[in-house]
Amino acid sequence: MNRSCCLLLPTVFLLYSPVAAQVTASFTVPATVCAGTPLTVNNTSVGATNYYWSFCAADFSANPDAVNLGNPNGVVNNPVFGCYVQDADGNFYGLVTCYAEGHLIRLRFGNSLLNNPTAEDLGTFGGVIPEQLEGIQLLKVNGNWTAIMVGGGNQSANSSPRVVKVDFGNALTNPGTATNWGNVGGLNLPHKLYIGFEGGNYYGFTTNVIDNTITRLSFGPDFTNLPTGINMGNIGNLDYPCGLTFVKYAGNWYCLTANMNSNSLTRLDFGTSLLNTPTGVNIGNPGGVLNTPRDIVLFTTCSGVYGFVTGMNNNDLVKLYFGNDPTTVPGATDLGNIGNFSFPHSLSDLFRVGNDIYTFVPNANSNSLTRLRFAGCSDIPGSSAQNPAPVTYPNPGVYDINLMVDLGLPTQTSYCQQVYVAPLPQGTLIGDTVCTGDSPSISFNTFNNTTQGAAPFTISYTDGTHTYTQGGLPGVYQSLITVPALGTYTLTNITGSNGCSTDTTETVNVSMKPLPQGGIAGIANCGSDSATLWFTASSGTGPFFLQLSPGGTAFLDPGQTLTLPLSQQTTFNLLWVVDKYCERRSGFDTPSVTLTPRPNPVVQFNSPGSICYNAAPELLTAASETTGLPGSGAYSGPGTDAAGNFTPADAGVGTHTILYSYTANDGCTAADSNQIVVNPAPVQAEVMITGCEGVPIQVSAAKGGATYTWTPATGLSNATVANPTAELDGSITYVAQVIDSDGCAASDTVAIKDAGPVKRAFMIPNGFTPNGDGHNDCFGIHTWGQVTLDEFDIFDRWGTKVFSTKDPADCWDGTVGGQPEPPGAYVFVIRAETACGKITRTGTLMLMR
Template structure:
């Protein structure tokens, strides 16, 4: 699903937050809470060096405005489904996007680069280094801004697109900060994240001064907003606009209202005739419910210091029909009934799929039918249960599985006491309520009987007499090295279950492979179908450690823990060769002393973090040698 910022609508007045791996969004019209900010893009999927919103500078008008970031020293932009690299390099991060340019800052040096989408970013100017949050912000006239908070009072400096300072605003109420964090602008409103608790501050530029105040605590690496009105320009009257999740609903339903007004209103007044609530003063009132049918005028009045505006939309609340079903509620199995829905003259959808007002049904068991009656866009559902008498007083024994040679006593009750069983093969009697079954195999026996409703019925029971079998476990107790495996093998049974299932490839096979990490006893149970007639057998596996042990990573940081990559072996092992190579095949280390190891350097120079390769040859007292090859990760 596309996740572009809606800079022409609701997102023009929201703040986007780079969380380190994804993007959240904050609604300034609501307080900071567990649901504000909320997730906008859970995981960006690429390393992100800062975040900004800019008109697409790389020819994709369908993806404009969109998110930009610095990923691996290249600008990348979001295309609606994923991130696309521009192929254009940038030596600085902390971007601020506008219409024709993106400006990026090296907070430590004060270097500002400008990017126009045609090639690598180029140096533009140098501003005061380490003087505030490492971030820039731009407006829709390609001016960019830098927030300086290394002194009190601080400054918000406005530069034109050539890097020339054109305005300065006094900043009060901020903590001292020279690095990290981020800031953003929505017209004259300033948002900033500092390395303090609480971290999130905001304030409005009034008479060339902004007084920042803490509004809560959020986790953020950078802030971004849509390129908007330049800071310092007097506010203009708002333009009222809002979105309804639906313009027609059913009585008793609820819809959502979202403010999409422009020019930064500061107050809101919603009117919802016959709604619950009937009024709201919130920017986004959320869900409003309507119980009474009718056509209502929804009104939003917005205002700021420059004026006010009103917008209305019509909402139609339709009545909900009351559905019902008539028909026979009791049948003998095999008979039919006609079910009719009301009220008449509207649309119907039965649980059977029929769209007629009446249906004819012949249920074989007690069945509940439902119908959806629709008038306009509103529906109601009615249920109707038809009781079927398939011999309610009759009862027959449960399906049975026994081992070979065990006779089975059948039984049935109910009806008038008159019964007939079929088939008769293997039965001790045909017309009694409790015949005895002998033989083998699987057979379904049926008993015909009568009930007090005059309905005949046939009840059935499945009887399975399992043939004999003999479980054989072909494994003996054994000892293996850690990392080796054992092929288990059993035969003679129709089905197998191994316990425990730990370290097995498939616990219901007759021949699973076991790769245990410690001493273990496996038990196999042989059964007939449905786990009948079980037989068991067990085997013990002892696991011992190998002669040579090598770690897969080490950290030569001088803390005395895992600083050296070395061969660990039993005392009788002779190390003949131990060599380390980089990925280009250059030998970095060599020794035959088992007490020595590689410290992560080559000719005294620490090597970069990454994967390196080892080659080892060891000898045993019996004259056997063993060659080992593999890789190890150097972590700093």
């Protein structure tokens, strides 16, 4: 039996291998089948001896994935072309040609071409194989393997152009013997080689890149004898034609060549026979993406004709799509360098593993191989039976069914047909939709999902006693079906207009539901041309769909509100309410609500100014509502009651913020604030001074005053200064009145007791209150008059000095380092020289807060 050509498993129709007239691949299959329904394929092929069915062919419209296999065993050097086959031992082998040295490499893949191969250098067979070795085809004829190679470009002594045959006998593991058939057909650095079969004879075609011609070789019925050849010249503006591919489409043979120098493609049309002299046309650079194209493969599928081109300079792969006519200029897409290409020299003939299609690309610069994969589906296995078992497609879609017959034989051919897998209809019954006053009913719904079968639909359902059928259902939104009575119904079957059917056991209950009831309420929003409305339901299941006039429609969940415009008094009417099941159009609890816009009040709070700490309470009148909107206001803040009575002693010295809030009679509010300053009262005079006989006494009023008045003026050096001196012969009481720069006034008495000659004057208070109220805020001896202070120290209970000075005007304010000391007992020591002599005072004082 004759076997041919690289175990090439074409995708669809004929790929690379010839079609003998007596073998026809064909089958019949329904154009449409329902998902999940077994599909029977009727094989009508004629004369075939083996079969391979793919029920989910590889998708050539998608981009392939790629993996670079590296350099097997490091023996590959400048690889250019390759052929890959399966031998009788079940193992896969490859032969790769190496350009520069003319070596032939044998690859062993084991039981799958997806394994990483081992490599063996078979050499040049004693120089029979030339340097500048290029194309190769591997065929099994009459049980023996024969490799046919072309190469040679007169670059060196052993690079004369030639055809070489290597016979491996009945196994590719044999060492092989080589024959130099010489230059047949005017070869001049021939490149890719194609071998076809027609009329019982083998024919070969190769392109010559030096003189831009194409040669046809005639081998006869086998490869025993020296072939004859003819150089057919330059047809179709060939320009360094590196690669070529053949395909038979609609009964005619076509060849496309890749022209490296002109970045173009040439199409040769042979008509119905490879023996015809072809016509040629250069179709240019499709899409302008070809850059130094080196090789091309072309093949047909159910969805059109595809091709791929390798590019040298860009190390890229370009995809071509011709539609359904290989004679048109194809669309082109540059896929880039998807497989670590490095001078991707050629594309091997295709082979199949499962539903995936593969090809090998030799990388001439990196001495490596790249494997490309065109993925098919993985869940529908193929078959090698003449009459395959029915196949089931679980998912809807369009599938390519491809039959290849006589795989690896000269009569290898294929046939492709598409089948549309229709989706199964799906839907649901909806119950609980019977509203008060309505007839019992159910509805059928596919939720407007167009993938769930072809409308209209016919359904079957049962109440447990009777079975009912309803047809003509569109299946979108609700297709209402009247049922005899309330109760439970089971959907048993759905059938679409495309004949696809689904059995189901979905059950629904039909029960009476009340109509939704309730009413609307609302409120005008303060200071805004809008109103907030809400629906209060007394029956029904939310969310609720409302129609209002004015206001349009809205969906509201219980508790949700709706904001609508309100520029003038408006009556909002409730026209329609729909809940989850039912609807109501009249008879609402509260069918309308009338709302009037509510402006915000405007509040102005002028500055209330300042007040003295010791002043009487004052009524604040600086705040008011300015638009005349009826309502009431209230004050709040330190020392202030709601009526605006401000007590400075309660607020304390400092700056205080007072808030005035106004609430209109319609509930809208506004507020404003301002600050009032409480000024401290002047520091008042000391209470008592004991004088020494014949010694003038200095009395002291508040510090920082603007005016001072002492009464009576008896014995005083000046009755209008802060610190006059008094010369007295007896005791007297003065009244000191002080007015500061803020207009705050204070007065107190100073009692001077005549001590006579006794020197126990210069009294010390036993405590002080540093709280900032202007009374007893500082502990000192400034009332002693003119003294020389030798020591003035204060200690806490643990003996730590907290204050020390020699300035009689200084006093302790109850702090250390700016931080207040805690209340309690402190010890003081004072030593001073006075008009009455040296004075020493020690004792305990109390710090009170």
